[in-house]
Amino acid sequence: MTTIDMSQYLDVFLEESREHLSNLNQCLLILEQQPHNAAALNEIFRAAHTLKGMSSTMGFEDLADLTHHMEDVLSGVKEQVLQVDSQVTDVLFKCFDRIQLMVEGIEEGHMGRHDNSDLVEVLEAIKDGSRELAAVAETAAKFSQTEEQPEPPAALEINGYDQVVIEEAFKRGFKVLLLEVEIDPDCAMKSVRSFMVFKALETEGEITKAVPPVQDLEEGKFDSSFSLLLISQMDNEEVLRRVNGISEVRVSSLKEITRLDLETGPAVPLEEAETSPDSEVRAQDNGQRTQKFKQKVRVDIEKLDEMMNLVGELVMHKGRLEQIGLISKNNELEDTVEQVDRITTELQSVVMKVRMVPIEQVFNRFPRMVRDLAKELGKEIDFIVEGQETELDRTVIDEIGDPLIHLLRNALDHGLELPAERRQKGKLARGTVKLMARHEGNNVFIEVEDDGRGIDLERVLEKAVKKELISSREAEMMTPEEAFRLVFTPGFSTAAEITDVSGRGVGLDVVKAKMEGIGGEISVVSKPGQGTCFTIKLPLTLAIIQALTVSLGEEIYAIPLSNVDETTMISEQDIKMVQNQEVILIRGRVLPLYRLRRLLDVPGDSAAGESIYVVVVRKADRQVGLVVDALIGQHEIVIKSLGRLLAGIPGLAGAIVAGDGNVHLILDIASLF
Amino acid sequence: MQVINQAVENAVEEERQVVAFQLGAEEYAVDIINVQEIIKLQKVTRIPRTEPWVEGVINLRGNIIPLFNLHTKFKLSAPDSTDEQRIIVFQLDDIKAAVIVDKVSEVLHLNCQEIEATDRVYEGINAEHIIGIAKLEGRILILLNIYKILINDNIR
Numbered sequence: 001m002t003t004i005d006m007s008q009y010l011d012v013f014l015e016e017s018r019e020h021l022s023n024l025n026q027c028l029l030i031l032e033q034q035p036h037n038a039a040a041l042n043e044i045f046r047a048a049h050t051l052k053g054m055s056s057t058m059g060f061e062d063l064a065d066l067t068h069h070m071e072d073v074l075s076g077v078k079e080q081v082l083q084v085d086s087q088v089t090d091v092l093f094k095c096f097d098r099i100q101l102m103v104e105g106i107e108e109g110h111m112g113r114h115d116n117s118d119l120v121e122v123l124e125a126i127k128d129g130s131r132e133l134a135a136v137a138e139t140a141a142k143f144s145q146t147e148e149q150p151e152p153p154a155a156l157e158i159n160g161y162d163q164v165v166i167e168e169a170f171k172r173g174f175k176v177l178l179l180e181v182e183i184d185p186d187c188a189m190k191s192v193r194s195f196m197v198f199k200a201l202e203t204e205g206e207i208t209k210a211v212p213p214v215q216d217l218e219e220g221k222f223d224s225s226f227s228l229l230l231i232s233q234m235d236n237e238e239v240l241r242r243v244n245g246i247s248e249v250r251v252s253s254l255k256e257i258t259r260l261d262l263e264t265g266p267a268v269p270l271e272e273a274e275t276s277p278d279s280e281v282r283a284q285d286n287g288q289r290t291q292k293f294k295q296k297v298r299v300d301i302e303k304l305d306e307m308m309n310l311v312g313e314l315v316m317h318k319g320r321l322e323q324i325g326l327i328s329k330n331n332e333l334e335d336t337v338e339q340v341d342r343i344t345t346e347l348q349s350v351v352m353k354v355r356m357v358p359i360e361q362v363f364n365r366f367p368r369m370v371r372d373l374a375k376e377l378g379k380e381i382d383f384i385v386e387g388q389e390t391e392l393d394r395t396v397i398d399e400i401g402d403p404l405i406h407l408l409r410n411a412l413d414h415g416l417e418l419p420a421e422r423r424q425k426g427k428l429a430r431g432t433v434k435l436m437a438r439h440e441g442n443n444v445f446i447e448v449e450d451d452g453r454g455i456d457l458e459r460v461l462e463k464a465v466k467k468e469l470i471s472s473r474e475a476e477m478m479t480p481e482e483a484f485r486l487v488f489t490p491g492f493s494t495a496a497e498i499t500d501v502s503g504r505g506v507g508l509d510v511v512k513a514k515m516e517g518i519g520g521e522i523s524v525v526s527k528p529g530q531g532t533c534f535t536i537k538l539p540l541t542l543a544i545i546q547a548l549t550v551s552l553g554e555e556i557y558a559i560p561l562s563n564v565d566e567t568t569m570i571s572e573q574d575i576k577m578v579q580n581q582e583v584i585l586i587r588g589r590v591l592p593l594y595r596l597r598r599l600l601d602v603p604g605d606s607a608a609g610e611s612i613y614v615v616v617v618r619k620a621d622r623q624v625g626l627v628v629d630a631l632i633g634q635h636e637i638v639i640k641s642l643g644r645l646l647a648g649i650p651g652l653a654g655a656i657v658a659g660d661g662n663v664h665l666i667l668d669i670a671s672l673f
Numbered sequence: 674m675q676v677i678n679q680a681v682e683n684a685v686e687e688e689r690q691v692v693a694f695q696l697g698a699e700e701y702a703v704d705i706i707n708v709q710e711i712i713k714l715q716k717v718t719r720i721p722r723t724e725p726w727v728e729g730v731i732n733l734r735g736n737i738i739p740l741f742n743l744h745t746k747f748k749l750s751a752p753d754s755t756d757e758q759r760i761i762v763f764q765l766d767d768i769k770a771a772v773i774v775d776k777v778s779e780v781l782h783l784n785c786q787e788i789e790a791t792d793r794v795y796e797g798i799n800a801e802h803i804i805g806i807a808k809l810e811g812r813i814l815i816l817l818n819i820y821k822i823l824i825n826d827n828i829r
Contacts, residue, residue: 313735555719600721642720642730645739645770645827649722655730655737663718663732 009192010106013058015298016188017103020047021096022364028092029367035084044092045074051099053188056247059111063102066116069123070095076127091122093368158257162229165208166257169231174205176257177232177239182225184248191220193249197228200242205232225252301394304355311344311351312544312638313657318344319635320659348544356391356540359437359444362401363388366408366435373412380419380430381412387437392444396538399518400446403511407448407534408433410508415452415532425529427451442540449533455526457483467491484524485621488512512620516670519562521620547637547656547666550615550628552602556664557628558637558656563669565616565623567631572612584614584625591616593625594673599651617669624673639666687785693814694761694774697749701774702781702807702814709764711777714754728773731760738762740771741823747798763819770823781814783807788816 024047030040052067070092076082098119102112158166166176183193194217201207209229212222230239236254243251318340325337363385370383392400411433416422419429434449461475464486470478486492490509508522515522519539526532539545539562546561568586575582575593582593593614597606606629614625639654641647653668691702692711717729717740726745730737740760744751757776762769788805798815802822807814 602721640737642737643739644768645823646720646723646727646730649720651722652720655718657732657735657737661732662716663730663737665718665720 009058009189012298013054013189014103014107016054017051017106020051021100021103023047024051024096024099025368026364028089028096029371031084031092032086032089032371035089041074041078041084045071045078048074049186050188053186053248055112057187057189057192060102060106061111062114062116063099063106063112066095066098066102066114066119069120069127072127073123082126082129088126091119091126095119095123158229162209165231166229170259174231174233175235177230177236178253178255178257179228179230179239179243179251180225180253181228181243182250182252185224187224187248189220190222190224191218193246194218194222194226196246197243197249200246201228201230201232201239204234204238205230207231229257299354304351304394307351308355309638311348312640314344315348315544315636316638316657316659323659352393352540352544353391355394357394357397358388359390359392359397359446360388362397362404363435363437365401366404369405370408370412370433373409377412378418379412379416381416382430382432384432384434385436386434390437390439390444392538393540396444396518396520396540399514400536400538403514403536404435404446404448406508406511408435411448411450411452411532411534415450415454417453439540444538444540446536446538447533448536449531451531454528454530454532455484455487455524456528460484460486464489464492481621484526487524488522488620513670516620519560523621544636544638546634548615548634549632549664550596550613551630551632552597552600552628553604553606555600555602556632556658556662557596557600558635558664558666559615559617559626559669560653560666561634563617563619565618568614568616568625569611570614571610575612586616586625589623591623591625593627595627597627597629599626599673619669619673637666689783689785689788689816691781691783691814691816692761693778693781694759695776695778696743696747696774697752699749700778700812700814701743702783702816703761703763703819704816705780707763707765707819709762709769712760712762714758714760714773731771733762733769733771736769738769738771740773743772743774743822746822763823765820765824768824772819772823781809783809783814783816 024044027040027043027047030037031044034040048067048070052064052071055061055067056064073082073088073091077084077088082088098114098116102114105114106112169176181194181197183190187193198207198214207228207230210217211227216222217226232239234242236256240251240254243249318337321337321340325334367383367385370381374381374383416431416433417425417427422429422431432451434447436447436449438445457480460483461470461478464470464483465472465475469486469489469492475483488508488511490507492507492509512522515536515538521537522534523537524532524534547558548561548564548567549556549558551557570584574584576584578590582595583590584593585591596602613628613631615628615631616623616625637656640656641654642649642652651668651672653666655663655665658664690705692705692708693700693702695701712733715731717731719729720727720739726742728740728742731740732738742751743749752775755775759774759777760771761774761777762771787809788807790805791800791803802818804816804818807816
């Protein structure tokens, strides 16, 4: 028999726990606002119940115990013997935090041990306040439960092969038992239970057949019961003792197979015939149910990365093929290459889509954080989340959590005024913070908007001058857009006093750097007295991009096309000097000019020629010109990391393996100069 | 890594299998367990804005591998490139890294008793980068701790 490794379930457990936790969190927030929302309550109950089941199955006793007590209180609420008040929601929130802590502990490899007696005490007290009423309700619930039809167990048929096995067992003096095992229909991890049954029996016997087959049992593809054919020398009591000893599991029937049974011939169902139409119906709705679950598969993220790499290589070789096709001028080859091109492009977009996850994953944790923070700050707010279904590449998702937390904290702490102040200004006492995501072309936009006091431009400029970030003359000349941009400058913070919430020494400059690190941009607009809106623009994916390749002597570099505004040709005379900095004039704009050779210490000098190639790149909203020796062309490139040993070199985003096998470096405009 | 080395060492009865190579006039050796392969010189892409001993990166069957120059690191004079120069590719935990050597001499079995610990500084080499010195038949081999040199000193 196949053995099942417990650790493989740990991943499932963690994954599912996280899902339930995020669910729990959301519903708790709803329940707090609408204490009579039955749907939310049911969802909370279900989440707590499932967590209890899963954790006890996995042997995380403390977690199981806490969720068990939560469940007690929740069922009291459900049966309307308890009222949802702030005491109840508060303790449930605390339980939620504790569960999260314990699940994290489990993830780190210990058993999630935690003394929860404090919370259990409160839960017990709440529950005791209504014990008598609860008792009545409980019996009613039990009564209604018994009315439910017991599920017909799956039938096990003995075929010719089994017969041979059984006869062989008889010859050796073994007993053959047919077991029907029932698992509590509420059990959260049926597959683990079935595994435990196998484990308990196989030490002293052999299971020669299982219906449904072992593989289905392992995958949990069964209702609530299964049949086993056990060959063993254990007596019936021992078998019963072993199986019934597993929680949530019991033997519903146990039958010893004798020689007589065998003589009735093979292929005789050992179940009564009358159950068969019933089981057909069951099979059908079972089919529907599996279909509903079939839509999702959990895949190791590493496998996806690997797939992306392979597709990347395919894209690269496709490029090479195209070149060969062009040179050879063979029509057949060109046609085929075109086909390959089409398929590769489709494959690429499919793989890309597979890696996409809804931004919900990140957004989900914010409502709770905002709630806690608002309470702490004594502010009243409505937190509106929109577009959480917007999808982003997994790698991007992982990076945006912290910057968004920072922006939200900012909005709550610095942006929104206290209720009294708002009333004075004639605004609603309750402020609004919006978190919105939307998809536009090849980008995703995320906005954090508040209707607070807005950014005071005067104070921004004043502060920037005081901190010597700009001169007072510069301050006078600045447009509002430029002035807003100052808040992203390192060492800038407008909060009059540093609070615990934001302003912990890391500012918006860190958010900006992080966004630029993943190819994003951040900007801000604000109207005094009306509010502030931060907009983050992110690329959909990071793995395959369009790039412009340029040469510097013998070296070739790739510049992400998203950074390139235009390319142009100038002559040496067009270059002017302003404050020791080379500049050029392009369509009325003065751009600083950098010699890429010098920035990258490329050995040798560029051949002196009449014309100079300039690539105009954009870093956030600033344009600069980069002088290169020659422009090579525009390509689709697959970004490869330089590895841990060469990580974090300013100006380099990674490398590509070109069609000819050479390695070229990709420039990171954000950190190049 | 040390643990693995130790285990392997014990398994082969106090014997160390090493790859011996030359850097300039001196002979060095590294534990064979860390060596993934030895390849001929190939095109190196220079990496700007790095320390001088970072030679660049190479493409090994689609993988981008950093290449280091021990001549520079140990302040040895670098000879002109010859046909005998090779690249030794190391697999160190999950990281691949490579170094250029002037010649790969052979694979040797060293008896552990032949390896002397040392705290003397050889040329420009830091003592902690050396596991020991092996003397055999008039040759002196400096056994390098390649893990320390390539990984510990590079990852911050």
